[in-house]
Structure formats: C-alpha cells, structure tokens
Amino acid sequence: KAGVTQTPRYLIKTRGQQVTLSCSPISGHRSVSWYQQTPGQGLQFLFEYFSETQRNKGNFPGRFSGRQFSNSRSEMNVSTLELGDSALYLCASSQLDGSYTFGSGTRLTVV
Amino acid sequence: SQELEQSPQSLIVQEGKNLTINCTSSKTLYGLYWYKQKYGEGLIFLMMLQKGGEEKSHEKITAKLDEKKQQSSLHITASQPSHAGIYLCGAELQGAQKLVFGQGTRLTINP
Numbered sequence: 271k272a273g274v275t276q277t278p279r280y281l282i283k284t285r286g287q288q289v290t291l292s293c294s295p296i297s298g299h300r301s302v303s304w305y306q307q308t309p310g311q312g313l314q315f316l317f318e319y320f321s322e323t324q325r326n327k328g329n330f331p332g333r334f335s336g337r338q339f340s341n342s343r344s345e346m347n348v349s350t351l352e353l354g355d356s357a358l359y360l361c362a363s364s365q366l367d368g369s370y371t372f373g374s375g376t377r378l379t380v381v
Numbered sequence: 382s383q384e385l386e387q388s389p390q391s392l393i394v395q396e397g398k399n400l401t402i403n404c405t406s407s408k409t410l411y412g413l414y415w416y417k418q419k420y421g422e423g424l425i426f427l428m429m430l431q432k433g434g435e436e437k438s439h440e441k442i443t444a445k446l447d448e449k450k451q452q453s454s455l456h457i458t459a460s461q462p463s464h465a466g467i468y469l470c471g472a473e474l475q476g477a478q479k480l481v482f483g484q485g486t487r488l489t490i491n492p
Contacts, residue, residue, distance in 0.1 A: 276423075303479060313469065313482040326479050360423060362480070368412050368431075368473065370480060374423040 272297065274363050274373035282379045288349040291376045295342050295363030301325075302344040303370070304336060307358040316359075319344055348378075356380045384408060385472055387483035395491050399458050402486045404470030406451040412473040413453045414480065415444050417466050424469065427455075457488075465490045 275294040283289050295302050304316040315328040319338035336346040342363075348355055356379050362370040386405045394400050404413070412431050416424035428437045433448025441458045457464055467487050471480040 274423075305482075312484045313471075315479045315481065318479055328479070358421060362424075369426070369429055370414065370471070371426060372416070372424040375421075377421060 274361060274371050276359075276361055276373035276376050278376060279374065280377045280379075282381060283351050284381055285351055285353060287351050288347060289351060289378060290345055290347045291359055291361075291378075293344045293346075293361035293363075293373060295344070295361075296365075296371055299363035299365050299371075300342055301364045302338060302342065303362045303364070304344070304346050305360045305362070306330070307360060307375075308356075313360070316346065351380045353380050383484060384474060384481050385470060385483040387468075387470055387486050389486060390484065391487040391489070393489045393491060394460055396461060397459055399456065400460055400488070401457075402455045402468050402470075402488075404453045404455070404472075404483050406472055406474065408451070409475040410446070410448065410451055410453075410472050411475065413444075413446050414471040415453070415455050416469045416471060418469060418485070419466050427468075460488075460490050462490050462492065464488060 277292045301320045303318040305313050307313045317336050318326040322338045333349045338344045358375045360375045362372045364370045388403050414429050415427040418424050428444045430446035436445045443456045446453045467485045469485045471482045
C-alpha cells in the first residue's frame with residue numbers, strides 16, 4: 271500500500287510570506303501528526319489531527335496552523351514566515367495500534 | 382531538559398564491530414519507537430516496543446525495552462556501511478498523545 275505522501279518536497283519562500291504543506295496519510299489511517307526538525311532543536315511536535323479535529327498541540331506560535339479534511343489528508347500552514355522557520359517538516363500517520371509512519375518530509379527554506 | 386535522552390550523540394565504529402545506542406526517558410514510557418534517518422530525508426521505522434522486557438530483532442538490529450529503568454537500547458551486530466545514518470528514539474510518554482523524540486545518534490561506519 272502507498273506510504274505517507276508529503277508535497278512539495280522542497281520549497282523556498284521569502285520572509286513574511288505564507289506557506290501551505292500537504293500530507294496524505296496511509297489509507298485507513300485517521301491520525302496525522304506534524305513535526306518540525308531543525309539541527310538545533312531536533313524533532314519538535316507541532317500538532318496532531320484525528321477525524322478532522324486537532325487533538326494535541328505543541329509549543330509553537332499561532333503562525334503555525336493546520337487542518338484535516340474528511341479524507342484524512344492534512345495541511346499545515348505557516349504565516350508571516352521567519353528565517354527560523356527553515357526546517358524539514360515531517361508528517362506521520364498512525365492507526366489505533368499506535369504505529370507511526372513518516373513521510374519523506376518537506377524541506378522549507380526561508381530567505 | 383530533554384524528556385528523552387539519547388547516548389551517545391555520535392558514534393564512529395569500524396565496519397564489522399558491534400555497537401549500542403541508548404535512550405532514557407524522564408517519564409513513564411507507553412511505547413518506544415526506533416527510527417533511522419538519512420540526512421534530510423524521512424524517518425524509516427525500525428521497531429516498536431510496548432511491554433517491559435520486550436526485545437525485538439530485525440536482521441542485525443536488536444532493540445530492548447527496560448520498563449523499570451525507563452530505558453531502551455538499540456544494538457547492531459557486525460555493523461555494515463548500510464547502517465550509517467541518524468538513529469532516533471521516539472516515545473509516547475505519560476499524559477501525552479504524541480511522540481517525543483531524542484536528539485538522535487549519528488552513526489558513522491568506517492570501512
């Protein structure tokens with residue numbers, strides 16, 4: 271079966287712009303989590319969605335938001351981009367048994 | 382401080398040698414995951430441990446969970462160049478519906 275698909279793979283944006291990243295989970299998985307990975311902070315939890323509802327949120331400013339659609343696909347949005355938002359953004363889908371499968375990530379560079 | 386501490390942070394071993402990576406939690410563990418990551422790419426699932434004393438093996442990689450010590454170890458036997466990469470432990474901790482991650486261990490295999 272298809273894995274977790276993240277688009278786009280690479281993105282370059284200018285400070286102040288906004289960006290939307292997409293994540294399509296494994297078929298049948300209803301939970302999608304988002305993580306930010308940077309060399310200094312490692313993997314940091316952003317938020318988790320289950321059945322279109324945000325179930326958990328990490329310690330990130332309100333500029334980071336997300337949503338989940340009825341087909342379980344999820345998007346995350348970052349507004350008013352800052353240089354420090356440059357990172358690898360990973361999403362993971364999971365099912366009730368708790369196993370988490372990650373996508374290949376979106377590399378965001380803010381210039 | 383990190384909720385999950387990995388040690389060592391980096392490791393250089395001669396091909397063919399054995400090695401161990403440790404992951405220690407400051408809170409009760411409710412599931413421990415090991416992932417491998419190539420630079421800038423997504424996380425590849427290795428193993429999931431859920432019960433104290435549980436031990437799982439896949440090819441030359443063995444992971445154990447010591448629930449009392451809130452610790453897990455990943456052992457690689459007869460290391461090969463293909464084992465090189467960043468190893469990350471992730472865990473579902475008490476009171477959290479998310480994965481938290483250690484800072485990772487960068488493994489280099491010298492021929």
